[in-house]
Amino acid sequence: MNKKINPGVFYLLPVMLFIILIFLIPLIYSLGTSFTRWLLLRPDLGVKFIGLTNYIRLFKDIFTWQTLGRTFYFVFGAVSIETIVGFILALTLNTEFKGWKVVQSIILVPFMMAPIVVGFTWKFILDDNFGLIPYMLKAIGLGNITKDVPLLANPKMAMPMIIIADAWEYIPVVTLIILAGLKSLPIELYEAANVDGATSFQKFKYITLPMLRPVILVAVVMRTLTSLQVFDSIYVMTGGGPGSATETLSFYTYREAFISYDIGFSSALNVLIILLAMIFTIIYMKIIRG
Amino acid sequence: MKKLKVFLVLSLLLGSLLFAKDADLRLVSEVGIHTEAWKSLMDDFTKQTGITLQLEQIPYANYFDKLMLSYTSGRNDYDVPYVSGLWVPALAKAKYIYPISDITGAKALNFKDIPGISIYTIDKKVYMIPFYQELGGVVYRTDLFNDPVEKQKFKEKYGYELQPPKTLKQYLDIAEFFYRPPDLYGITLMGQRSIFLVTHFMQRLWAMGGKLFDSKMKPTFNSKIGEKALENLKEFFKYASPACKNYVFQDALTEFENGKSAMAEIWTTALFYANNPQISKVAGKASFVGFPRTEETLNRKLPMLYISWGFVVSSSTKDKQKAIEWIKFATDPKNLVKVAPIGCIPARFSALRDPELPKKLSWIPDFEKALSNCIPTPLYPLIPEGQAIINNYLAPNISDYLAGIKTAKQALDDAAKGVYELLNNAGYYSK
Numbered sequence: 018m019n020k021k022i023n024p025g026v027f028y029l030l031p032v033m034l035f036i037i038l039i040f041l042i043p044l045i046y047s048l049g050t051s052f053t054r055w056l057l058l059r060p061d062l063g064v065k066f067i068g069l070t071n072y073i074r075l076f077k078d079i080f081t082w083q084t085l086g087r088t089f090y091f092v093f094g095a096v097s098i099e100t101i102v103g104f105i106l107a108l109t110l111n112t113e114f115k116g117w118k119v120v121q122s123i124i125l126v127p128f129m130m131a132p133i134v135v136g137f138t139w140k141f142i143l144d145d146n147f148g149l150i151p152y153m154l155k156a157i158g159l160g161n162i163t164k165d166v167p168l169l170a171n172p173k174m175a176m177p178m179i180i181i182a183d184a185w186e187y188i189p190v191v192t193l194i195i196l197a198g199l200k201s202l203p204i205e206l207y208e209a210a211n212v213d214g215a216t217s218f219q220k221f222k223y224i225t226l227p228m229l230r231p232v233i234l235v236a237v238v239m240r241t242l243t244s245l246q247v248f249d250s251i252y253v254m255t256g257g258g259p260g261s262a263t264e265t266l267s268f269y270t271y272r273e274a275f276i277s278y279d280i281g282f283s284s285a286l287n288v289l290i291i292l293l294a295m296i297f298t299i300i301y302m303k304i305i306r307g
Numbered sequence: 308m309k310k311l312k313v314f315l316v317l318s319l320l321l322g323s324l325l326f327a328k329d330a331d332l333r334l335v336s337e338v339g340i341h342t343e344a345w346k347s348l349m350d351d352f353t354k355q356t357g358i359t360l361q362l363e364q365i366p367y368a369n370y371f372d373k374l375m376l377s378y379t380s381g382r383n384d385y386d387v388p389y390v391s392g393l394w395v396p397a398l399a400k401a402k403y404i405y406p407i408s409d410i411t412g413a414k415a416l417n418f419k420d421i422p423g424i425s426i427y428t429i430d431k432k433v434y435m436i437p438f439y440q441e442l443g444g445v446v447y448r449t450d451l452f453n454d455p456v457e458k459q460k461f462k463e464k465y466g467y468e469l470q471p472p473k474t475l476k477q478y479l480d481i482a483e484f485f486y487r488p489p490d491l492y493g494i495t496l497m498g499q500r501s502i503f504l505v506t507h508f509m510q511r512l513w514a515m516g517g518k519l520f521d522s523k524m525k526p527t528f529n530s531k532i533g534e535k536a537l538e539n540l541k542e543f544f545k546y547a548s549p550a551c552k553n554y555v556f557q558d559a560l561t562e563f564e565n566g567k568s569a570m571a572e573i574w575t576t577a578l579f580y581a582n583n584p585q586i587s588k589v590a591g592k593a594s595f596v597g598f599p600r601t602e603e604t605l606n607r608k609l610p611m612l613y614i615s616w617g618f619v620v621s622s623s624t625k626d627k628q629k630a631i632e633w634i635k636f637a638t639d640p641k642n643l644v645k646v647a648p649i650g651c652i653p654a655r656f657s658a659l660r661d662p663e664l665p666k667k668l669s670w671i672p673d674f675e676k677a678l679s680n681c682i683p684t685p686l687y688p689l690i691p692e693g694q695a696i697i698n699n700y701l702a703p704n705i706s707d708y709l710a711g712i713k714t715a716k717q718a719l720d721d722a723a724k725g726v727y728e729l730l731n732n733a734g735y736y737s738k
Contacts, residue, residue: 056691056733057375057379057401058397058400058401058691058692059400059401059691059733060400060401060402061400061401062733062734140553144550144553145548145549145550145553146548146550146562146567163549164549165549166549166552167549167550167552167553169553170498170499170549170552170553170710171710172710172711172712255499255500255553256499256500256501256555256702257500257703258499258500258501258702258703258706258710259500259552259706259707259709259710259712260500260703260704260706260707260710260712260713261703261706261707262710262712264703272698272699273699275372276694276695276698276699277692277694277695277699277729278375278691278695
């Protein structure tokens with residue numbers, strides 16, 4: 018008997034090829050190299066299969082756990098601020114006031130900037146000599162905060178500054194996603210609520226929030242996954258310092274890949290980042306379905 | 308008409324693709340003033356020899372990565388890269404570059420005329436011919452140091468003449484003396500976690516008679532001398548602007564150029580910028596002194612931070628003779644002196660001693676004095692793992708110490724432990 022091939026398969030072929038070439042092959046290659054000792058600067062040592070040695074080194078090293086902790090600190094901090102502020106901005110922009118289209122365009126400007134430019138911008142804003150924020154802190158009598166140690170050289174303040182720079186860049190995109198969700202909410206529900214005498218807070222709590230939940234979670238998932246890859250702002254603003262106060266997993270991976278040229282170990286770090294991304298995605302999907 | 312225009316444009320494009328000829332030699336370099344210096348020689352070289360040159364310039368931050376990608380992928384992108392002397396061991400060991408001393412005609416390059424030639428010599432073969440060199444030391448404001456009022460006040464306070472520092476004690480005294488925030492700071496340093504921060508530590512370690520490694524490549528920087536060097540560095544930050552704790556080279560240079568500090572612990576390249584009236588407020592008022600020593604080590608010839616950039620020949624280069632011709636032309640002493648004012652300290656003794664050179668760069672005699680009194684020592688150990696040792700182990704731990712997270716001993720011990728494991732895994736201790 019001849020089985021007929023579903024013609025729909027042929028329409029899917031290009032995108033499947035794209036996924037295989039751009040995603041699967043590099044992923045499998047990276048997974049493969051994570052089981053090797055491969056030092057690009059030492060071709061005399063060859064590429065040697067070493068099994069789980071890179072992963073054992075990864076998980077035995079206390080630095081990895083500290084870096085994981087800093088990564089979670091960054092991701093949680095950045096995503097929380099972006100979600101809350103983005104949500105508030107979206108609610109504000111949902112009402113059409115005079116010039117709202119212009120405001121909407123201006124809000125997008127940080128997101129249009131290249132991440133490295135954002136890093137330089139915030140490095141200047143936080144500069145102790147001529148930066149806006151130290152100047153404002155001195156003006157309101159809080160100059161002691163930066164008197165001896167600039168914000169980016171303070172181990173306790175450096176990461177919050179990186180988080181603020183990241184939030185500044187990505188709040189617009191979260192705002193846009195939630196705003197799109199708000200605009201798609203059925204108006205009839207609000208009309209019915211009005212008829213029932215619901216207050217604004219009740220409408221927000223019982224209609225807006227539940228209906229927006231999937232949209233908010235999409236924004237959170239997207240920002241979580243991209244936050245795991247933060248690099249540019251850290252590279253420019255602090256170089257991972259002071260000490261290792263702003264070194265996240267992606268920066269650690271960069272150091273191992275492009276300073277030590279240890280392809281095996283940096284591949285293992287990459288696999289760890291991918292695993293984290295998958296875990297976060299699974300958790301969020303369960304929450305959405307729930 | 309529109310179709311005709313489209314046809315013409317397409318024909319031009321196609322024609323340029325078909326008939327475009329690769330240059331005889333493909334050069335690659337970072338974007339920097341010493342590149343501008345030898346770039347100015349390219350046309351003259353082509354006129355003289357008929358050999359065509361093509362140059363690609365890449366920002367420093369990406370340069371080594373791009374070069375490595377080109378070599379590791381097996382592509383034959385560049386014939387004569389202009390590289391940092393620090394990269395030579397890694398490139399040579401991996402056989403990405405060819406020993407210049409093995410190329411016919413290389414003797415004309417006169418290796419004896421090159422300072423620090425041993426740095427680029429591996430297994431008795433020379434891999435790089437430097438075009439440019441510089442030392443790490445102290446750039447200082449001649450107007451402040453020569454001011455009679457400042458001199459008198461300094462002598463009253465410290466009991467000796469104000470002059471460019473020879474000892475670490477004098478260096479610290481002068482930094483303290485000129486510490487007048489917010490308008491003037493005693494010293495500019497580079498405190499961000501980076502290779503620049505580590506140079507401050509290394510200079511002090513060497514000045515105090517310490518070493519990074521012993522003869523078996525075991526780390527010795529975590530000795531008592533190392534701890535003293537680190538603690539000494541922290542003392543200097545007291546007389547620097549707080550912003551220095553997050554500076555890299557460009558930030559430090561900008562602060563000095565703006566006249567905000569009396570001294571900057573930086574490299575001699577800074578003088579080209581600091582003395583440029585178009586960008587600097589202290590133009591004509593900057594000079595250089597080699598890194599100070601201690602009283603005990605004052606008369607010893609000790610390592611001092613030494614940086615050089617020069618030409619290497621890729622192993623895949625087809626015509627190595629042409630490469631030698633270019634290198635010979637670019638590093639000819641007369642040409643080095645000619646282009647020095649553009650931004651190059653010549654990497655040849657004969658050029659440094661040319662009587663014409665001090666007329667163009669007044670601080671050259673001070674530079675030559677410092678060079679002859681030191682052992683030119685590269686920024687990191689000349690092994691493939693060198694960059695990792697500095698950036699991945701020393702930089703984070705020194706930064707931890709300065710941020711108050713670790714003590715000097717903890718920081719250096721942690722760095723030494725990491726370096727030991729790195730070199731052990733790479734087989735340095737199993738021979």
